[in-house]
Ligand SMILES: Nc1ncnc2c1ncn2[C@@H]1O[C@H](COP(=O)(O)OP(=O)(O)O)[C@@H](O)[C@H]1O
């Protein structure tokens with residue numbers, strides 16, 4: 001936008017007015033009168049200028065209340081320019097305020113904590129997540145030194161050492177936070193905090209799983225290697241010993257295979273992108289198969305019974321076969337010879353349910369809450385003797401989670417156990433007619 005400066009026009013006009021008035025009266029009444037006339041007009045013009053200067057000064061003092069009129073002569077142009085500047089300034093301020101409030105709102109929505117501090121680390125602003133993470137309160141702590149508010153020695157060291165390229169891991173209550181200080185704009189500071197508690201827990205679980213799995217695989221491998229070495233070093237061994245060794249090696253090989261298979265099943269069940277494929281399950285058919293497997297495992301050492309008295313179910317047949325099969329095989333394996341195992345299917349108040357009960361060795365109270373942890377066993381040697389992997393109930397837990405079902409465990413050491421799978425009512429299949 002180009003704006004021509006027209007200031008000179010009214011100034012020239014006023015000079016013309018003074019000259020014409022002076023010259024005209026001078027011509028009519030003599031030089032002295034002409035001079036006086038010119039002076040008079042000049043004085044009037046000066047008064048007018050002084051008046052507008054006064055108005056301008058008053059307006060500058062309090063632009064909200066005092067109004068600038070159009071002004072006369074050159075002032076019109078000046079006043080107009082000042083007005084324009086002020087309007088633009090107001091617009092900029094409003095835009096800035098709006099932008100700042102939007103920026104704060106966006107910061108408040110961030111999943112991470114943000115703290116803004118001045119050059120000497122006094123709190124200027126923080127978002128609600130930072131309040132939660134670091135125990136700050138913007139309302140009461142504003143203007144206080146952040147190192148007085150976050151009293152952790154590691155944090156204070158971090159601030160003092162000033163190696164801000166590296167983030168700091170901070171334990172606050174039972175949370176793990178990664179915080180980082182970022183200097184910005186001449187010597188202001190921004191502190192960002194990120195909650196890594198869940199990530200750390202998952203990471204720990206993963207590490208434990210790898211350690212446990214390696215440990216589980218090492219035992220059978222050691223046995224197999226031992227026999228292989230014997231076979232290599234002692235070719236004169238007699239056939240019955242050799243056969244016995246072979247048999248033990250095959251057993252250990254199978255154990256490793258079971259372990260790896262269960263680990264693969266668990267990994268697949270845990271992966272997010274493995275959706276549940278649901279179908280209508282013929283419950284009687286499924287439970288009869290499981291009962292037959294249990295009979296094969298028991299080889300007549302237990303009395304196994306099946307009662308089906310409930311509706312069919314929507315779910316994944318293979319997964320539920322593995323889950324219920326696990327409970328039933330546990331019941332057989334942890335029940336001494338001559339005991340009883342019962343599988344019941346019924347429709348309870350809360351929906352269909354499957355109860356697997358036994359009269360076996362039972363589980364004492366302190367173990368029950370941990371049974372579904374991976375590799376958790378009450379008695380390692382018994383689990384191993386009966387070809388357990390320690391992953392069965394972890395698989396059960398995952399399958400049930402995928403089916404929105406719950407596992408309830410009731411057990412008493414020496415008396416027996418009852419595992420109940422409670423399905424939601426919505427999983428029930430209602431046959432017509
Ligand atoms: N019916 C049961 N009676 C007694 N103890 C059981 C029963 N079912 C499970 N357990 C205990 O729970 C542990 C974990 O079971 P599971 O995850 O299936 O592993 P595994 O059977 O391979 O040892 C078992 O080692 C055992 O100590």
Ligand SMILES: [Mg+2]
Nearest residue numbers: 330388392393
């Ligand atoms: Mg098991």
